[in-house]
Amino acid sequence: MRTLTEQDAVVRLDEHIRAAVEQLSPAPRLEPGLAGSMPCDDPDDGGPPGRVFVEAHHWLRDVPARRNRQIFDTLHDFWVAEGYEVLSDLRDRPEAPHLKVRHRADGFSVSLRENLERDLKVSGSSPCVWPDGDPPDDADAVRPVRG
Amino acid sequence: MAAVGDEVTYTEQGRTYRVRGLQAKGQSISGGSHELDGLITTRLTAAKTALEQWRGPHAGTFVEDVNSVLSKMASQKVALWRAGNIVSQFPDKPTGSWGSVRYQDEIYMSARVDLLLDPGVTSAVTSQLRAYVTTSSGQDERFSTLAGVVNLDGVTADVTYNRPLTATERQQALDAGEHPADLDVTMVPQTDTIDPGTLITLPTPNADVPALTEGSRILNEFTLAVAVAFETGDQGMLDRLAKDPDALRLRLDWVREDPRRWNQLSETERLFLIQVLPNEVGAMDGLPIVVRDQANRIVLQRSREALQSRADFLRTQDLRPRPTPMPHPGETAPLSPADELAQIEEKLRGIDALERRLAGVPGRPPAFLVGFSADGTGRAIVAVGNPDYADNVVTYVPGTGSRLGKINGDIERADRMVGDANALAPSSSTSVITWLGYDAPQSLGQATSGRYADGGAGLLRHFQDGLDISHIGGPATETVVGHSYGTTVIGHAARDGHLNADNLILVASPGVGVDNVSGLHMDASHVYATVAANDPIQYTPPFLLGTKPTNPGFGAQVFESAPGSPSVHAHSEYWDDGNVARDNMAAIITGRRDLVTEPRPHPTPGPAPTPPR
Numbered sequence: 001m002r003t004l005t006e007q008d009a010v011v012r013l014d015e016h017i018r019a020a021v022e023q024l025s026p027a028p029r030l031e032p033g034l035a036g037s038m039p040c041d042d043p044d045d046g047g048p049p050g051r052v053f054v055e056a057h058h059w060l061r062d063v064p065a066r067r068n069r070q071i072f073d074t075l076h077d078f079w080v081a082e083g084y085e086v087l088s089d090l091r092d093r094p095e096a097p098h099l100k101v102r103h104r105a106d107g108f109s110v111s112l113r114e115n116l117e118r119d120l121k122v123s124g125s126s127p128c129v130w131p132d133g134d135p136p137d138d139a140d141a142v143r144p145v146r147g
Numbered sequence: 148m149a150a151v152g153d154e155v156t157y158t159e160q161g162r163t164y165r166v167r168g169l170q171a172k173g174q175s176i177s178g179g180s181h182e183l184d185g186l187i188t189t190r191l192t193a194a195k196t197a198l199e200q201w202r203g204p205h206a207g208t209f210v211e212d213v214n215s216v217l218s219k220m221a222s223q224k225v226a227l228w229r230a231g232n233i234v235s236q237f238p239d240k241p242t243g244s245w246g247s248v249r250y251q252d253e254i255y256m257s258a259r260v261d262l263l264l265d266p267g268v269t270s271a272v273t274s275q276l277r278a279y280v281t282t283s284s285g286q287d288e289r290f291s292t293l294a295g296v297v298n299l300d301g302v303t304a305d306v307t308y309n310r311p312l313t314a315t316e317r318q319q320a321l322d323a324g325e326h327p328a329d330l331d332v333t334m335v336p337q338t339d340t341i342d343p344g345t346l347i348t349l350p351t352p353n354a355d356v357p358a359l360t361e362g363s364r365i366l367n368e369f370t371l372a373v374a375v376a377f378e379t380g381d382q383g384m385l386d387r388l389a390k391d392p393d394a395l396r397l398r399l400d401w402v403r404e405d406p407r408r409w410n411q412l413s414e415t416e417r418l419f420l421i422q423v424l425p426n427e428v429g430a431m432d433g434l435p436i437v438v439r440d441q442a443n444r445i446v447l448q449r450s451r452e453a454l455q456s457r458a459d460f461l462r463t464q465d466l467r468p469r470p471t472p473m474p475h476p477g478e479t480a481p482l483s484p485a486d487e488l489a490q491i492e493e494k495l496r497g498i499d500a501l502e503r504r505l506a507g508v509p510g511r512p513p514a515f516l517v518g519f520s521a522d523g524t525g526r527a528i529v530a531v532g533n534p535d536y537a538d539n540v541v542t543y544v545p546g547t548g549s550r551l552g553k554i555n556g557d558i559e560r561a562d563r564m565v566g567d568a569n570a571l572a573p574s575s576s577t578s579v580i581t582w583l584g585y586d587a588p589q590s591l592g593q594a595t596s597g598r599y600a601d602g603g604a605g606l607l608r609h610f611q612d613g614l615d616i617s618h619i620g621g622p623a624t625e626t627v628v629g630h631s632y633g634t635t636v637i638g639h640a641a642r643d644g645h646l647n648a649d650n651l652i653l654v655a656s657p658g659v660g661v662d663n664v665s666g667l668h669m670d671a672s673h674v675y676a677t678v679a680a681n682d683p684i685q686y687t688p689p690f691l692l693g694t695k696p697t698n699p700g701f702g703a704q705v706f707e708s709a710p711g712s713p714s715v716h717a718h719s720e721y722w723d724d725g726n727v728a729r730d731n732m733a734a735i736i737t738g739r740r741d742l743v744t745e746p747r748p749h750p751t752p753g754p755a756p757t758p759p760r
């Protein structure tokens with residue numbers, strides 16, 4: 001099945017993250033963290049080999065910690081309104097709260113996390129995509145399943 | 148002399164030589180031969196000078212052997228120099244004939260010596276010279292397996308000259324009425340084919356060669372050690388080598404008994420051991436990670452060259468698909484050249500990815516090569532961040548299908564685990580080691596057997612013990628994470644001995660070889676397990692590998708993972724950023740078990756999202 005290309009996925013993921021950050025006022029400064037792609041097939045998961053996840057992290061800087069809860073709530077309401085499915089909502093946890101959502105249409109997930117020092121980080125990942133968008137010719141071959 | 152295209156014709160002493168394909172070959176060798184020449188001269192001088200100082204009790208026969216080989220090598224150097232000269236300058240200056248380079252064995256030896264002496268410096272040379280290890284025939288038995296070969300395939304040559312009549316020809320001419328006096332001066336043209344394949348033999352590629360004999364091994368190491376000792380001016384090492392050619396290996400054996408002794412070695416001794424015995428140093432659990440890293444990078448480089456040579460050779464073979472012959476009982480079927488080439492190419496891609504990560508990636512911690520072998524399906528132990536200095540040390544054991552050619556994905560997981568842990572707890576540091584230090588099953592059929600786990604269990608225990616020895620500062624919090632069959636390896640390691648770890652994390656386990664957590668000899672509250680609701684691994688029958696650690700009766704701490712896609716793909720989604728399993732693993736790794744979340748009921752999995760178009 002044809003998918004976004006890896007590069008398209010990088011762009012789309014960035015759009016998801018930017019859309020979230022734009023809800024915040026005053027706007028935090030984004031500091032890039034880990035980014036890259038990773039094979040999303042496992043040799044024994046039975047899926048066709050060769051696809052990748054794209055992932056990106058950004059720290060939200062220049063945000064006073066007292067605003068953290070408000071940011072969690074703002075993004076929760078934004079994501080729900082935009083049709084994201086809530087995967088995990090631990091906003092109420094006193095330490096290391098997090099909120100994870102996934103876009104119902106395109107399968108991208110986005111997370112907001114607070115670490116033990118109360119820094120906020122927004123991150124996301126794409127669903128599995130073929131690097132060039134097109135599966136190789138033999139990708140639909142059925143592989144046995146188990147691990 | 149005339150050159151037309153890549154065919155060269157020249158006449159010397161009444162003989163006309165016609166050589167094809169040499170220009171191309173000569174050009175590729177020319178750069179290397181001069182560098183090699185200088186290198187060998189230096190090394191030989193060093194070794195010979197050191198030998199003259201040798202006064203120890205073991206000198207005797209061995210010194211004679213070494214002396215004879217060294218003088219042989221000296222003349223071989225000349226032969227190689229001449230060969231290189233002839234080949235590289237052939238189109239312009241035919242200073243010699245092919246006959247003058249018929250020192251096959253000597254050329255082999257020189258190339259081999261080069262390979263042994265300085266693989267780093269001479270990698271370019273060896274790749275040009277195509278030096279292989281091969282068996283040679285009829286040499287001194289002691290060195291019978293010690294030979295490199297300069298591969299001149301692609302070069303063809305013949306020689307035309309006039310010769311007197313043979314007895315038969317003369318008789319035929321007399322019978323035909325020729326005058327005997329005329330026949331005395333009659334010459335007839337003769338053309339002989341010179342096959343560079345016999346002149347400089349096409350190699351038996353090194354993968355097929357049995358291990359070097361003990362004698363040649365000692366000689367190789369000795370020669371190199373002497374050369375290094377001389378160059379670094381280490382008189383102490385020279386004295387020790389003079390007493391016993393195996394001094395270096397004995398020194399390493401002494402370290403092996405207690406790896407902490409590494410720090411008692413002199414700086415030169417450490418350098419020696421890394422340079423001369425990189426395989427042994429690289430594989431020694433308990434040595435400092437940076438030391439193993441240095442040694443294994445040498446091993447990696449050598450392996451890459453050997454694989455590249457083998458691939459080049461295979462590409463000259465018939466690569467058409469052919470039916471696999473039936474193996475003899477008890478043996479595996481030999482690979483076809485095409486299949487072997489595909490495997491090597493995959494390994495080389497894995498090595499490429501590994502080298503890129505080892506070279507450093509902006510924004511990610513440095514990576515260290517803690518173990519490496521290209522044998523079989525390949526092994527690699529790669530640390531993201533230096534575990535010797537980390538507060539939290541994680542060993543990640545990958546599962547079915549893991550091999551050198553696929554190591555990239557596993558290291559990416561390690562990068563994410565490090566990133567997650569350091570993001571959650573910035574005040575502590577975390578290192579994650581991808582431990583592909585065992586032969587993983589490569590098929591689902593193989594993964595139904597506990598044999599591979601048994602093979603890895605002892606190695607994993609030994610590795611974990613080594614981490615404690617080399618760690619600097621107070622003890623680290625050690626976690627061993629397994630995925631899929633990797634959990635089975637961990638289970639067998641803990642079941643059959645003491646696995647040195649504070650926490651176990653068993654992700655998507657098909658079974659860990661015991662039916663209850665008590666069989667793992669660990670504090671049950673520190674044995675964690677998870678499986679996605681949609682992961683088919685949970686349907687593995689328990690009679691194969693034991694009870695799954697996520698079963699309620701097993702007694703492990705089961706933690707939450709996202710349910711995953713309702714497809715087989717859920718088996719590998721644990722390292723997706725959207726998966727809460729990643730947050731839970733980061734909490735365990737950093738010692739914040741209070742933040743670990745328990746599984747939530749997932750009544751019905753939702754529909755899979757439509758892949759984006």
